[in-house]
Amino acid sequence: MALLQISEPGHSPNPHERRVAVGIDLGTTNSLVASVRSGVAECLSDEEGRVILPSVVRYQADGSRQIGAAAVAAMVQDPQNTIASVKRFMGRNLKDVVDSGTLAYRFVDKPGMLAIATAGGEKSPVEISADILATLRYRAQDVLGDDLVGAVITVPAYFDDAQRQATKDAARLAGINVLRLINEPTAAAIAYGLDNASEGVYAIYDLGGGTFDMSILRLSQGVFEVIATGGDSALGGDDYDRALVALVQQQAGLVLESPADKSAMAVAARACKEQLTAHDEALFQANLSGSSVRQAVTRAQFDAATAGLTERTIRVARKALRDAKLSVTDVQGVVMVGGSTRMPQVQAAVAALFGQAPLNNLNPDEVVALGAAIQANQLAGNNPQGDLLLLDVIPLSLGIETMGGLVERIVPRNQTIPTAMAQDFTTFKDGQTALALHVVQGERDMVADCRSLARFELRGIPPMVAGAARIRVTFTVDADGLLNVAARELIGGVEANIDVKPSYGLDDGEIARMLQESFTTAQSDMRARAVAEAQLDAERLLLAIQTALQADGDLLDDGERAAIDALADDLRAVRSFEDAATVEAATKALSDGTQAFAAMRMNRGIRQALSGKNISTV
Amino acid sequence: MADQLLTLAANDFALFGVPQRFAQDRSTLDARWKELQREAHPDRFAAQSAAAQREALQWSVRINEAYQRLKDPLRRAAYLCELAGAPIDAHDNTAMPAEFLIQQMAWREALEDAQQEAQVLALQDEVMQVRNGLLARCEELLDRESDPVQAVGQVRALMFIEKFCADIDAFFETLQSHCAVSAAARPTAARD
Numbered sequence: 001m002a003l004l005q006i007s008e009p010g011h012s013p014n015p016h017e018r019r020v021a022v023g024i025d026l027g028t029t030n031s032l033v034a035s036v037r038s039g040v041a042e043c044l045s046d047e048e049g050r051v052i053l054p055s056v057v058r059y060q061a062d063g064s065r066q067i068g069a070a071a072v073a074a075m076v077q078d079p080q081n082t083i084a085s086v087k088r089f090m091g092r093n094l095k096d097v098v099d100s101g102t103l104a105y106r107f108v109d110k111p112g113m114l115a116i117a118t119a120g121g122e123k124s125p126v127e128i129s130a131d132i133l134a135t136l137r138y139r140a141q142d143v144l145g146d147d148l149v150g151a152v153i154t155v156p157a158y159f160d161d162a163q164r165q166a167t168k169d170a171a172r173l174a175g176i177n178v179l180r181l182i183n184e185p186t187a188a189a190i191a192y193g194l195d196n197a198s199e200g201v202y203a204i205y206d207l208g209g210g211t212f213d214m215s216i217l218r219l220s221q222g223v224f225e226v227i228a229t230g231g232d233s234a235l236g237g238d239d240y241d242r243a244l245v246a247l248v249q250q251q252a253g254l255v256l257e258s259p260a261d262k263s264a265m266a267v268a269a270r271a272c273k274e275q276l277t278a279h280d281e282a283l284f285q286a287n288l289s290g291s292s293v294r295q296a297v298t299r300a301q302f303d304a305a306t307a308g309l310t311e312r313t314i315r316v317a318r319k320a321l322r323d324a325k326l327s328v329t330d331v332q333g334v335v336m337v338g339g340s341t342r343m344p345q346v347q348a349a350v351a352a353l354f355g356q357a358p359l360n361n362l363n364p365d366e367v368v369a370l371g372a373a374i375q376a377n378q379l380a381g382n383n384p385q386g387d388l389l390l391l392d393v394i395p396l397s398l399g400i401e402t403m404g405g406l407v408e409r410i411v412p413r414n415q416t417i418p419t420a421m422a423q424d425f426t427t428f429k430d431g432q433t434a435l436a437l438h439v440v441q442g443e444r445d446m447v448a449d450c451r452s453l454a455r456f457e458l459r460g461i462p463p464m465v466a467g468a469a470r471i472r473v474t475f476t477v478d479a480d481g482l483l484n485v486a487a488r489e490l491i492g493g494v495e496a497n498i499d500v501k502p503s504y505g506l507d508d509g510e511i512a513r514m515l516q517e518s519f520t521t522a523q524s525d526m527r528a529r530a531v532a533e534a535q536l537d538a539e540r541l542l543l544a545i546q547t548a549l550q551a552d553g554d555l556l557d558d559g560e561r562a563a564i565d566a567l568a569d570d571l572r573a574v575r576s577f578e579d580a581a582t583v584e585a586a587t588k589a590l591s592d593g594t595q596a597f598a599a600m601r602m603n604r605g606i607r608q609a610l611s612g613k614n615i616s617t618v
Numbered sequence: 619m620a621d622q623l624l625t626l627a628a629n630d631f632a633l634f635g636v637p638q639r640f641a642q643d644r645s646t647l648d649a650r651w652k653e654l655q656r657e658a659h660p661d662r663f664a665a666q667s668a669a670a671q672r673e674a675l676q677w678s679v680r681i682n683e684a685y686q687r688l689k690d691p692l693r694r695a696a697y698l699c700e701l702a703g704a705p706i707d708a709h710d711n712t713a714m715p716a717e718f719l720i721q722q723m724a725w726r727e728a729l730e731d732a733q734q735e736a737q738v739l740a741l742q743d744e745v746m747q748v749r750n751g752l753l754a755r756c757e758e759l760l761d762r763e764s765d766p767v768q769a770v771g772q773v774r775a776l777m778f779i780e781k782f783c784a785d786i787d788a789f790f791e792t793l794q795s796h797c798a799v800s801a802a803a804r805p806t807a808a809r810d
Contacts, residue, residue, distance in 0.1 A: 019665060149665065179664045223652055379664035389656050415686065418660065420679045478675060479660040544666040591668045598670040602677055605657035606624050610635040610650075 019149040019543075021179060021380035022140045023187070023372025026129060026153055026167065028087040029209030029236070030339075031055045032366060033136040033151075034373035035144060036382070041191070041370040043363075044143045052365060053139075057131045058082040059120030067135045076263045079104035081118045085210060086132075088233070089114055089125040090170075091162030113166065126166050130173035137176055147536060150177035152376035154368050157183040157215050157229045158395050160441050161453050161483050168480065175529065179379040181480040183392060185215035186224045187371030188337045192359055194219055195388045200332030201227075203321075205350055205358065207313060207340040210236040214317045216324040216331075223391045225416075228324035230316045237340035240306050241269040247305040248284050248295050261288045268293070276302050277342050303345040310349045317353060334358040339365045381547070391416050394477055398453075401438035405447045410475055413443065420476040424490070431463040435471060439483065458487050527580070534583040538575040541587055542568060545594060548601060555600045567593045626676060629701060630684035640698055640760040642688060651685040692776045695756045699773060702766035706773055718775055721748075725782060729789065742786050749779050 022035045022044075030052045034043045043051045050069065058071040059081050066074060075082045083105065094100060094109040106117040115122050133153075140148060153176075155167055164181055171178045185204035189195070194202055199220040206213040213231040217224055245265045249256065256262050268286035275282030276299050284295045321328065334350055336358045341347065350358050362370065378388055393414045399407035400423070410421045425435060435458040442450030461469050470490040477483055545568055553561065571586040624633065631638040634650045656662075658677035663670045687693045696706050725745065732738045752772050759769040 180661065220648075220652075223655075379661055381665035389652070389659060390661060391652075391655060391659070416682050418675055418679045419682050419686075476675070476679065479678070540665070541667050544670070548666065548670070588668075594667055595669040595673070598667065598673040601670070602658060602673050603624060606633075606654060606677065609653040609657045 019380040019382055019540075020140075020144050020146045021149050021373075021376035021382070022136075022144075022151045023369050023374070023376045024133065024136055024151050024153045024176075025184070025187070025369035025372060026087065026133065026155075026170075027055055027208065027368075028085050028211050029055060030365065031132050031136060032369040033140050034366065034369040035140060036373050036377035037144075041373040041377075043366045043369055044140055046139055053132065053135060054084075055086065055132055056082060056084045057086070057128050059118035059123060061119040063120055065120060065131060067131055076259055080106060081120070083116060083118070083123070083128050086125050086128040089116075090129065091160070091164075091166035092125070113162075126170045126173060129167070129170035133171055133174035133176060137174055147532075148176065149380050149540065150179040150376065152180050152182055152187075152372040152379060153178060154184045154187045154372050155181050156213055156231075157185055157226045158213075158231070159481075160396050160451055161398075161481070162441075162451065164481050168482065175533075178480070179376055181482075182372060182375055182390060183215070183226060184213070184337070184368050185217055185226065185229075185335075186390060186392065187368045187375065188335050189217055189219065189224060189371065190374050190388065190390075191362055191367045191371035192333075192335055194333070194335075195224070201324075201326060201330050203317065203331050203334045203354065204337060205313070205317065205334055205341065206337035207346060208236050208338040209340070210234070210238050212236060212313050212316065214313070214320045216320050216326065223389060225391065226393055226395070227326075227414075228320045229395065230320035230323070232312060232316055235309065235312055237273075237338070239309050240273060240340065240343065241266055243306045243309060244269040244273055244284070244297070244302060247301065248293065248297065252293055252295055254288075254293065256288075258289055264288055265293075272297060273302070273343070277344060299344065306343075306345065310345055313346070314349055314353055317350075328354050331356075335367070336360045336364050337367050381544075392479075392481065393417060394419070394481055396441045396451075397443055398475060398477070398483065399440050399442075399450065401440060401447045407440055407442075407445055407447055407450055411477060415477075417477050417481055418479050420474055422472055422474045425458075425471045425473060426467050427461065427464065427469045428466050430466050432466070432469075433461045433463055434459045435461060437473065437485075439475075439485070453483065454485075456485055456487075461489055462491075464491070530580040531578055531583070534580040534587070535575060538571055538583050538587045541590055542571060542575070545590065548594075548597070552597075552601045552604060555604065556597060560597070564590075564594055564597060626680050630688050630697065633681065633684050634688060636688070638698070638701070640691075640695060640757045642694065644689065647685065647688050651681065654681045691753050691756070692773065692780055695753075695760065695769060695776070696773050698760050699766045699770050702760075704766040704770050706770055706777075714774060714778070718778070722778055722782065726785075729782075729785060732789070735790075738786060738789055742783075745779060745782060745786070749776065749783075752776050752779070 020035070022033050023041075025032045025034075032043050032051060032053065034041055045051045046053070053068045054072045056068065056071040056075065058066040058074050058078060060066070071082050072084075075084065089097060091113060093112075094107050094114040097103075097107070097114065100107050108115040108117055108122055113124060113126070115124050116128070137148060137151075151171065153167060153171055155164055159167070167181060168178050184206065188204050188206070189202055194200075200218075202217045202219060204213075204215040204217060206215070211231065211233050212235040213229065215226055215230075216228040218227050219225075248254070248265075248269075256265060264286045265288075268284055272282050272284040276297070279299070281296055281298045284293065284297050286293045321331075331354055334354050334356065336347070336350070341350075341358075341360065341364045347358065347360065375388070375390070377383055394411060394417050395413060397409050397413045398411040399409045402408045410423055411419060425437075427435065437456040437458065438447065438452065439454045439456065440447055440450035441453050444450050458471060458473070461471060468491065471487055472490050473485060473487045475483060475485055545564070549561075549564070556564070567586075567590040571583075571590050574582050574586050577583055629638070634647065634654070636642060636646060636650065655678060658674055658681055660671055660674045660678055663674040687697050699706060725741065728741050729738065732741065752775055756769055756772045756776070759765045759772065
């Protein structure tokens with residue numbers, strides 16, 4: 001099922017020009033990193049051969065941290081400082097986390113996003129995620145022996161703007177250039193090469209450790225459209241473990257008191273569950289304080305004890321189909337994602353619902369990361385013949401607050417991204433120079449029922465009588481599904497420079513502070529890192545311009561070509577300077593100087609797309 | 619055509635290389651959209667200069683905007699009226715024939731009084747029939763009779779109906795509101 005990269009003679013990428021890019025599955029329970037090597041996507045393992053990095057970070061008083069398996073081992077003894085499932089808190093306020101009272105963490109209520117107080121200091125979910133991402137980044141650099149050009153990071157299809165932005169901020173903090181955020185179900189479909197398949201509807205059934213997601217995708221000619229998503233954020237493989245513990249407890253008449261005993265039972269349940277995937281009967285064994293448990297469990301017993309859980313996933317799957325106005329017979333294939341889909345009763349229930357065997361020949365733990373790696377390889381420009389094109393949609397409508405707390409919709413859900421919408425505003429007081437805008441995301445009519453995304457203040461409006469100013473605000477949702485806002489004053493054609501300040505998530509100052517505190521600074525100081533990044537950016541741009549000139553240099557006249565060559569020479573002359581500002585300035589000059597060339601190239605591409613298609617109609 | 623420079627300001631029909639008229643083949647629009655995005659999508663430029671990425675974002679946004687307008691018959695009709703110098707001016711001019719308004723009120727009352735899903739489904743069928751009739755009339759006025767001024771009246775009526783359809787969708791939505799599932803595509807797709 002792997003996609004082999006075949007280059008035309010003379011077109012094979014020069015090894016030195018090969019851009020190393022990875023796909024990262026930043027999961028609730030586990031995270032993975034994968035890359036396309038020799039045309040095949042594969043997950044990268046750590047020094048001990050482990051591919052899966054548990055998404056758990058422990059912060060200690062001496063400032064050190066443990067990430068992954070080492071942190072998992074500390075969960076029982078140090079629950080307050082060992083943070084698991086941080087993905088649930090990304091871009092969230094404390095009031096969004098309904099079960100915050102039952103968790104051991106010391107939450108800190110902060111505007112924009114909650115934080116967690118640990119022995120190592122107060123940590124934002126963005127910082128915790130960055131620690132996981134940085135671990136994967138270093139792993140990738142060690143295995144691949146090169147700096148990363150960038151990464152594709154996966155997010156759930158239903159993630160809103162704040163959650164996506166938080167994910168991107170985490171990557172930035174980890175020193176990762178994000179090529180694109182893509183939806184997890186889309187990544188799974190790419191891994192199965194469904195982009196090569198004919199038109200069709202596919203269901204992605206994703207049962208992870210603690211969450212269940214169901215997505216319905218429509219694919220046509222390499223275009224992926226998420227047409228419905230559903231799920232249960234409190235249902236996963238861990239619930240199957242708990243059901244098994246309850247079953248054994250009941251059979252053996254056990255009462256569990258200590259956290260250590262509970263933890264031992266959970267570990268035993270996991271092992272027993274995995275045994276039952278391949279065998280009809282397995283031994284449940286755990287050593288408890290003062291006693292031990294040895295109990296035979298049959299698969300039939302396990303299936304019966306978990307039938308309610310499996311049925312819940314099937315109900316969500318049916319609902320997603322209904323919402324997409326589709327029946328099971330419309331579904332061409334079902335992709336299984338998440339380790340918990342290995343359980344035979346889950347496989348059987350899914351097969352029964354859809355009337356066909358699900359696709360499961362790829363490792364369900366790895367499939368999302370593999371798909372992300374394939375997309376990363378293409379985005380990095382390593383596969384110019386690649387035909388894959390993702391056209392994702394915005395999952396939730398964007399709106400702005402109007403009088404009386406009502407929402408005026410500006411970008412409806414299901415709109416293909418990137419997309420933009422312009423809206424004109426005016427002042428209601430004489431001499432008013434500022435305007436407040438409140439952007440929300442959601443489907444409800446009242447602001448109070450939607451998620452507040454951002455409060456923008458437009459400042460610097462020239463003073464005029466009430467209602468005279470015309471401020472055009474353009475909301476752009478980029479290919480990552482992230483909102484950008486630009487504003488200008490239209491009267492008299494004068495473009496007033498209006499500041500747009502988002503009031504959610506992390507601002508640049510906070511990011512800078514976190515960068516200084518992050519462990520990446522322990523390895524190399526801020527200045528060295530800035531220089532390295534500026535140099536990498538310069539290399540990247542020179543390579544991109546060189547490729548562009550080879551392909552479309554004929555569009556330029558001699559003067560234009562000479563101007564670009566001169567800017568490129570300027571950059572080459574300074575690119576190895578140990579001064580980030582100089583390198584950045586020359587990079588920017590070259591980038592700005594090629595704007596017109598970029599426009600010409602785009603034009604040629606658009607005309608080629610239309611040529612030969614409309615002879616009869618023009 | 620081949621030497622003409624297409625700009626972001628080109629009209630939707632020119633951008634998509636389809637004839638400027640109401641009647642359109644949806645599968646042609648879909649195919650053309652994908653061909654254009656294949657050239658212009660920011661994914662094609664992810665490893666390129668910031669200038670190229672900005673350019674790609676602008677074009678990709680423009681192509682999506684044109685596609686949204688071309689594929690929706692109501693928005694397409696309004697756009698054609700505007701291009702022909704007969705803007706819809708929905709905000710300034712809401713005067714409608716009394717007959718039409720009476721029918722609108724009857725429909726609204728029927729929706730408010732509806733007890734069962736079946737009643738609303740029947741109402742939806744009726745509304746759809748009226749809508750299809752108006753769209754057919756739009757096609758005649760725009761493509762054969764070249765009378766955009768008359769077509770504006772049809773478009774205004776269609777905007778009322780569009781709003782009522784959204785209310786019907788909302789009715790169905792409240793029926794399912796207790797479930798934790800969100801759909802990206804709902805009856806809107808069926809109306810094309």
